[in-house]
Amino acid sequence: MRRVRPRHLHVSRSARKASRVGMVVAAVICVLALALAGTVAYGWRTGAFDFLRDANAASGLGTGAKNAADGGGNQSLNRISSPKPDDSAAAQARRLVSAMSMTERVGQLVMVPLFAGTDPSALASTIQNEHAGSVLIIGNWTGGTASVKAAADQLQGYAPSGNRLIIATDQEGGQVQHLTGTGFDAMPSAVEQGAMGTDQLRASAKTWGSQLTAAGVNVDLAPVLGTVTVDRASNAPIGALNRDFGLDAAGNAAHGVAFVEGMRDAGVETSVKHYPGLGAVTGNTDFTAEGILDTTTTLDGDEIGAFDTAIRQSSPAMVMMSLATYQAIDPANPAVFSSAIVEKHLRGDLGYDGVVTSDSLSAEALSGYDATQLGVRMIEAGGDLACIGQVDYVEPILRGLNMQASADEAFAKKVTESAVRVMTLKIRMGLAQAK
Numbered sequence: 001m002r003r004v005r006p007r008h009l010h011v012s013r014s015a016r017k018a019s020r021v022g023m024v025v026a027a028v029i030c031v032l033a034l035a036l037a038g039t040v041a042y043g044w045r046t047g048a049f050d051f052l053r054d055a056n057a058a059s060g061l062g063t064g065a066k067n068a069a070d071g072g073g074n075q076s077l078n079r080i081s082s083p084k085p086d087d088s089a090a091a092q093a094r095r096l097v098s099a100m101s102m103t104e105r106v107g108q109l110v111m112v113p114l115f116a117g118t119d120p121s122a123l124a125s126t127i128q129n130e131h132a133g134s135v136l137i138i139g140n141w142t143g144g145t146a147s148v149k150a151a152a153d154q155l156q157g158y159a160p161s162g163n164r165l166i167i168a169t170d171q172e173g174g175q176v177q178h179l180t181g182t183g184f185d186a187m188p189s190a191v192e193q194g195a196m197g198t199d200q201l202r203a204s205a206k207t208w209g210s211q212l213t214a215a216g217v218n219v220d221l222a223p224v225l226g227t228v229t230v231d232r233a234s235n236a237p238i239g240a241l242n243r244d245f246g247l248d249a250a251g252n253a254a255h256g257v258a259f260v261e262g263m264r265d266a267g268v269e270t271s272v273k274h275y276p277g278l279g280a281v282t283g284n285t286d287f288t289a290e291g292i293l294d295t296t297t298t299l300d301g302d303e304i305g306a307f308d309t310a311i312r313q314s315s316p317a318m319v320m321m322s323l324a325t326y327q328a329i330d331p332a333n334p335a336v337f338s339s340a341i342v343e344k345h346l347r348g349d350l351g352y353d354g355v356v357t358s359d360s361l362s363a364e365a366l367s368g369y370d371a372t373q374l375g376v377r378m379i380e381a382g383g384d385l386a387c388i389g390q391v392d393y394v395e396p397i398l399r400g401l402n403m404q405a406s407a408d409e410a411f412a413k414k415v416t417e418s419a420v421r422v423m424t425l426k427i428r429m430g431l432a433q434a435k
Helices: 013-041 050-081 089-098 102-107 120-128 144-158 190-194 198-214 249-265 302-314 340-349 371-381 391-407 409-428
Strands: 110-115 134-138 166-169 171-173 269-275 318-321 330-334 355-358
Touching: 089 409, 102 391, 102 409, 110 120, 110 391, 120 144, 134 144, 144 166, 144 198, 166 409, 171 190, 171 198, 190 249, 198 249, 249 269, 249 302, 269 302, 318 340, 330 340, 340 355, 340 371, 355 409, 371 391, 371 409, 391 409
Parallel strands: 110 134, 134 166, 269 318, 318 355
Antiparallel strands: none
């Protein structure tokens, strides 16, 4: 009797053939998958899948692919993935400051005076040995741009080639114009500037700034942004001398912005002053410690608002702190020594990260303080640059800063932070550059 295979065990010849084809297809797919993995891992070395390589080339990876094919695949991938070094002005400043000694850092935090008639060589040791980084050209310089330029060039010759000096002056106009003579216009008072349109003022400030540039001066300690709120004649530091724009807070801010931008158009940076305003006192802080208590200015008032608006809109290189005391803000300290005004409001609330400088620390308003503590108090409050208007104050201020930095790690850190801000400004001005 013939045996009959069960139907479910019967496999046709065609089915067996299909099975073999399926196995071959699966094998081919596996091979192709392995090949693809290999070419990716080894940087397209086999030459297969050229179309993918071409696509990478079109998307900016062509150089890396070529290097990989030449045996440099890992290096090219590293180049692609490695972040670019931070070459911002602040990052360059941090590198420069990190290479400085503490004495060199301290030196960047002082602006020392050179009076008219004094030979610049008088500051040679202060710049070379004490590392002073800024000079204030002060007094009645009547010899024109040529004489100032000769002094500025001599001063710069004492500074390191990679860290040149900030050279500043008070060139406001009217009764406060330290540089006159051939090459310098007779600048109108700030009140007269306030009568100009802002476009006209900006153009005029550019002209005045170009004269400073020709004289080797790179920072103008102006404009005054105080808003006078008392009788002008009784306001000794500002109104009586027509040092303000003579407008309301909004007008003062707009003209301040025009002045700052006009000077910047000529390559000169500025310092708005005297924060948060001297328009409500009667005493002139340069000459007296009386009548310098402001009882009305507040952090949300129009007077400080003029400064804050101008700072936001024009980003001046410097903000100069007043030496008056503000009862409604910090009754215990003059503004220059007030962390509530400098760190909390100016740096914190307003976000200002530029250089905060003092009005002259040798002024009569601060005569009750130990001279060695003047710079220390300023740095502790968040300031950066000690402006010194008398030669005999330079040594004690430097000594006090160095002594405190060597004894107090927290203070040394503040010195470093301030030095970084000063050096950031210098880099932006083209006075310094990290190697």
